[in-house]
Amino acid sequence: MIILRQLSVVALLITVFTFSCGGITARAQERRRNAPSSIARANGGPDSRLSGVFRIDPDASDKLYSVISGASSNLPFGEQQRFFIDLTVRLTPPDQLAVEKRGTSITIASSRAPRLSFEADGVWHRERVAGKQVVRTRAVFDGDQLLVSTFSNTREQFTVTFDPIDGGRRLRVTRRIFDEQLDQPVIIQSVYQKISEVARWDIYGRPEQTPTEVVVNRTDVGKVPASDAAAGEEARRLRDALAEWVAATNNRDIEKQLSYYAPRLKAFYLTRDVSLAAVRAEKQRIFARADVVDVQAQAPEIIFRDTGRTAIMRFRKRYLIESGMRKREGEVVQELHWNKTDRGWKILSERDVRVLR
Numbered sequence: 001m002i003i004l005r006q007l008s009v010v011a012l013l014i015t016v017f018t019f020s021c022g023g024i025t026a027r028a029q030e031r032r033r034n035a036p037s038s039i040a041r042a043n044g045g046p047d048s049r050l051s052g053v054f055r056i057d058p059d060a061s062d063k064l065y066s067v068i069s070g071a072s073s074n075l076p077f078g079e080q081q082r083f084f085i086d087l088t089v090r091l092t093p094p095d096q097l098a099v100e101k102r103g104t105s106i107t108i109a110s111s112r113a114p115r116l117s118f119e120a121d122g123v124w125h126r127e128r129v130a131g132k133q134v135v136r137t138r139a140v141f142d143g144d145q146l147l148v149s150t151f152s153n154t155r156e157q158f159t160v161t162f163d164p165i166d167g168g169r170r171l172r173v174t175r176r177i178f179d180e181q182l183d184q185p186v187i188i189q190s191v192y193q194k195i196s197e198v199a200r201w202d203i204y205g206r207p208e209q210t211p212t213e214v215v216v217n218r219t220d221v222g223k224v225p226a227s228d229a230a231a232g233e234e235a236r237r238l239r240d241a242l243a244e245w246v247a248a249t250n251n252r253d254i255e256k257q258l259s260y261y262a263p264r265l266k267a268f269y270l271t272r273d274v275s276l277a278a279v280r281a282e283k284q285r286i287f288a289r290a291d292v293v294d295v296q297a298q299a300p301e302i303i304f305r306d307t308g309r310t311a312i313m314r315f316r317k318r319y320l321i322e323s324g325m326r327k328r329e330g331e332v333v334q335e336l337h338w339n340k341t342d343r344g345w346k347i348l349s350e351r352d353v354r355v356l357r
Helices: 004-013 021-034 038-041 064-072 077-091 226-250 254-256 276-289
Strands: 050-056 095-103 105-108 116-119 125-129 133-142 145-152 156-165 171-178 186-196 212-218 264-268 272-275 294-295 300-307 309-321 326-341 344-355
Touching: 064 186, 095 171, 095 186, 226 254, 226 294, 226 300, 226 309, 226 326, 226 344, 254 276, 264 276, 272 276, 309 344
Parallel strands: 264 344
Antiparallel strands: 050 095, 050 186, 095 105, 105 116, 125 133, 133 145, 145 156, 156 171, 171 186, 212 300, 264 272, 294 309, 300 309, 309 326, 326 344
16 A cells, blocks of 8 residues: 555655755755856856746646556555545646756746756765655756656655757656555656747746736735725625535536536646536536535635736635545645636636645
C-alpha cells in the first residue's frame, strides 16, 4: 500500500517549480555573488533555445487523468481515491513557464510558483526537508537538455527534464516519479509553445490589482465602499448562485446544476475546452453511482475582473459521496471562474486548487 504522506512530499517536489529547496537557491545566489568575473563573463547573456516564456499545448501534452488513473488502478479503492486526488492537484501542469539560462545558471518561474534560481553544476546537494527527511538533488545539462534528479531517504525517486525541441520553439517537460511500492514509474509529459524570446517574471500568481479589479471577502458583506457598491451587489448574487449550485448538487438535480454553466468551459478539472454535454455526462456518471451526495461550501472569496464582467471564486468545500459500501470524503479548496451574461452569472471553469484532507 502506498504511504501517501511520504509520496505527497515527493509529489510536491516534482511540480517542477518546487523541486529545488531554498538551500539550493541560496547556494546558487551566493556562488554568483562570489563568482570570479571570468565566470560571470562566461555565463554571458541568456541562451536562446531554453530561455523565454512558454505556454502549454494541451493537445500535445499527456492527459493527466489517464496517466494517474492507470498508476492508481491497482490500489485498494480507498487509497486509490486519495492517491488520485493528491497527485492530480500537485501534478497539474502550470499554464505558463518562464526560463532563463545563462551558462549553467538557471532561473525559472511559472504561473503557479515564483522565480527560483539555481546552478546546474552536476553536483549532488543534500537538503533536509519535512523534519527528518533528507533529499539529495542534482541539476545537470546534457547538451541543451536540463535534468534535475532527486532521491529521498524514504526511497522515493523523481526526475524532471526540460528539453527544448523544434529549434527551441517548443519545450518538453517530463516528470517521472518512482516509489518502491509502485509497479512502475508515473511519467507525465507536458509540451509548451514558446510565446516570448525573453523570460518574464510577472507570470506568477494573480496579476496586480487594478482599479477595475475588486476583491470581496466573505467578511466584506455590507462593508464595501460606496464606489464598489455594484461589486457588493454582484458578490451577493454570486453567493446566491453558489448556494443554489451546491443545493442542486446535493439534490442530484442535473438540469438545475447545469443551468449555472456556460455552453463551453475553458477548464473542467483536468480537461480543457469542455462542452456542456461532456460536463453533463460526467455529472450523470457520478450521480448514477452514488447513493448519497453531500457537499458543503464555506463562504467564498470573490475577485472581480474585466470591469466586473468576470469573477474568480475560491472556497473550502467538504464532500461525501457514498455508493454501497464505498465512501469518498475529503476537503478541498475549489475555484470557479464565472462570466456575467444576459442570463446571469455562468461558470466558465471548475477545478480544485488544493487538497486539504
